[in-house]
Amino acid sequence: MKLWVYVLRRLILLVPTLIGLTLLVFALEHAGGPSVFLALYINPHLTGSARQQLVDQLTARFHLNDPIYVQYFYWLGAILQGDWGTSAQNGQAVTTNFVWFMPNTIMLTVVASLLTWVISIPIGVYSATRRDSVLDQGVRVATFTLYSMPIFLIGFALFLTFGTSWHLLPAQGNIDDNLLPTLSSKSWFDSNAVSYPTHIYLIDALLHGDVPIAWNAFLHVILPAVALTLALLAGIIRILRVSMLEVLDQDYIRLARAKGVPERTVNNFHAKKNALLPTVTTFGYLVSGLFGGAVVIEEIFGFKGIGWWTTMAFLNSDIAVVMGSTLVFGIVLVLTTLILDILYGFLDPRIRYE
Amino acid sequence: METIKEEKGRFDEWKLSARVFFANRTAVAGLVIFLLFVGDAIIVEVAPGLVGVQYPDSVVPPLFSITHPECVNQAPEPPSFDHPFGTTEYGVPGEGCLDVLQLVMKAIRIDLAISLFVVLVGAAVGTVIGVVSAYIGRLLDEAMMRITDVFFSVPFLILALALSFVLGRTVLNMAWALIIIWWPLYARYGRSLTLSTKEATYIEAAKAAGSGRLKIMFKHIFPNVVPPVLVQISLDVGTVVGIFATLAFIGVIPNALVPELGALANIGLNLAPLGYWWTVIVPGGTITLFSLAVNLMGDGLRDVIDPRRRS
Numbered sequence: 264m265k266l267w268v269y270v271l272r273r274l275i276l277l278v279p280t281l282i283g284l285t286l287l288v289f290a291l292e293h294a295g296g297p298s299v300f301l302a303l304y305i306n307p308h309l310t311g312s313a314r315q316q317l318v319d320q321l322t323a324r325f326h327l328n329d330p331i332y333v334q335y336f337y338w339l340g341a342i343l344q345g346d347w348g349t350s351a352q353n354g355q356a357v358t359t360n361f362v363w364f365m366p367n368t369i370m371l372t373v374v375a376s377l378l379t380w381v382i383s384i385p386i387g388v389y390s391a392t393r394r395d396s397v398l399d400q401g402v403r404v405a406t407f408t409l410y411s412m413p414i415f416l417i418g419f420a421l422f423l424t425f426g427t428s429w430h431l432l433p434a435q436g437n438i439d440d441n442l443l444p445t446l447s448s449k450s451w452f453d454s455n456a457v458s459y460p461t462h463i464y465l466i467d468a469l470l471h472g473d474v475p476i477a478w479n480a481f482l483h484v485i486l487p488a489v490a491l492t493l494a495l496l497a498g499i500i501r502i503l504r505v506s507m508l509e510v511l512d513q514d515y516i517r518l519a520r521a522k523g524v525p526e527r528t529v530n531n532f533h534a535k536k537n538a539l540l541p542t543v544t545t546f547g548y549l550v551s552g553l554f555g556g557a558v559v560i561e562e563i564f565g566f567k568g569i570g571w572w573t574t575m576a577f578l579n580s581d582i583a584v585v586m587g588s589t590l591v592f593g594i595v596l597v598l599t600t601l602i603l604d605i606l607y608g609f610l611d612p613r614i615r616y617e
Numbered sequence: 618m619e620t621i622k623e624e625k626g627r628f629d630e631w632k633l634s635a636r637v638f639f640a641n642r643t644a645v646a647g648l649v650i651f652l653l654f655v656g657d658a659i660i661v662e663v664a665p666g667l668v669g670v671q672y673p674d675s676v677v678p679p680l681f682s683i684t685h686p687e688c689v690n691q692a693p694e695p696p697s698f699d700h701p702f703g704t705t706e707y708g709v710p711g712e713g714c715l716d717v718l719q720l721v722m723k724a725i726r727i728d729l730a731i732s733l734f735v736v737l738v739g740a741a742v743g744t745v746i747g748v749v750s751a752y753i754g755r756l757l758d759e760a761m762m763r764i765t766d767v768f769f770s771v772p773f774l775i776l777a778l779a780l781s782f783v784l785g786r787t788v789l790n791m792a793w794a795l796i797i798i799w800w801p802l803y804a805r806y807g808r809s810l811t812l813s814t815k816e817a818t819y820i821e822a823a824k825a826a827g828s829g830r831l832k833i834m835f836k837h838i839f840p841n842v843v844p845p846v847l848v849q850i851s852l853d854v855g856t857v858v859g860i861f862a863t864l865a866f867i868g869v870i871p872n873a874l875v876p877e878l879g880a881l882a883n884i885g886l887n888l889a890p891l892g893y894w895w896t897v898i899v900p901g902g903t904i905t906l907f908s909l910a911v912n913l914m915g916d917g918l919r920d921v922i923d924p925r926r927r928s
Contacts, residue, residue, distance in 0.1 A: 284767055284771070291783050411906075413860075413904050416905060423889055558775060577782060577869070585782050588779075597770045
């Protein structure tokens, strides 16, 4: 199969998944009946005739008196037009909330995934090449224990030790609270405590050359990023180690050794690349874990990303944000998986023929 | 691991499996810890007085205001001889404090039951769907694959939040939410296992002998699918406990209506930063120990069914 045929096939497979995803979110939004669905679009503080008027308007707009499959198409139309409802917490459109909070989560997950790879590759490879040595045993015990820890314990243990006990690093929020008054006087900062243009304090401060604020924002990223890394590290190291062990058992490695190629070259040049290849498929698991983990980690560290916002929405019965997050995380995950699958097909031609 | 000799005479499958499993020391350690957890759950269920667990099922404030007789201070006490894991307080000030060890012993029961329930129901439903769709194939199989794709397309912690939002925030509803998330995994696994046995010669023979589809599926394919699924179950129990506790920790079950380990950690959420670290670390550590035990057990079971390792 040519690469473009493979890409095309993957793109076609994307369609039913995306339709299914919207059906799932639609079903979740409508499971509680029309009144729950209307809560997506109506501010709970609105009462009296104004509320009734809005209810009538929305009933007509979403055709709530028509059969459910008709409703789906009107709902899908609204979603495609970017009308995802209004957050009951801050009264802003759900999509506006995503624009504000998503960049922080993306930064956190990108940093955590980079850290995961930088740490796990040498450890996994080293552990496999020295199989059953004391170090390998140590790595196995450590990853097994870390793998068994619930994610909240990893996050909270870091929060307690480095944050509240030793006061080594800030453990709450995206920036020190006492810096907020200084920030509100800056031109790149608005009254909703949102910075421009990227909405990430760290990057925006750097863009505007404000080093002290950038440094403070950077310190606030460290603990959540490390916590998220630790939550995923164990799984990735285990997969890498097994993959490396399988490659080291192959005939061409034996041949290389028999030819007298130094052990180091065999490991780094012959084995490592092939061992890394299958782990690309675990990227999907990594991304799913990153987003799910971000919800918990952001909540523990009060890091204002989309995960934190979703948890707040959940606890405050803000259905519009909870459902919107389900859809938006779904779309991001589907697209990421698509890109990774295409990348994998590009790197390893064998995969295209499966 | 010691080598296992093949027995002469009648080949005893179970004996060999047991020998392979018990030759693995870490797996046995996992089994022992798991049995301790089960024993704890049974004792608390049958004779709560034996371990001094005297708190009612519900930890709603009025019931929980019964102060432990030995507990005199209002602030949580650090681990001591009387309270090996320290004490905690219920969120309301002046309600007195409670022995963390007793709370944990009581909570284990709920976590054990929930995780087994979720994984067993999810595995049973998912595996049957997977086997049937892989054996029938064609449109049914394609539909099953696309449906599971949808469930995999949302990060599971977020899907769990959305589902428990719709179903209602109780322990049982959270278990149903996790089952809805878990069955697709087993459907995929059951499917791939079936595809690899479907073309075997003995299935051809069964077909030639006139066996019906149902008989082939459940009599000839299922026995090949069940052992690997059992291994997966034992590995997943640990994951489910962690996810369930994590959801409870971030407050999915309001007011910690049930003494569950994650909910216990949630009670300590505001206490731990004040220096009472044991209120969160002890329940969290208990989950880790349980998860570790079932993971070790699962690894041992995997060796048992892997023919490369048992020869």
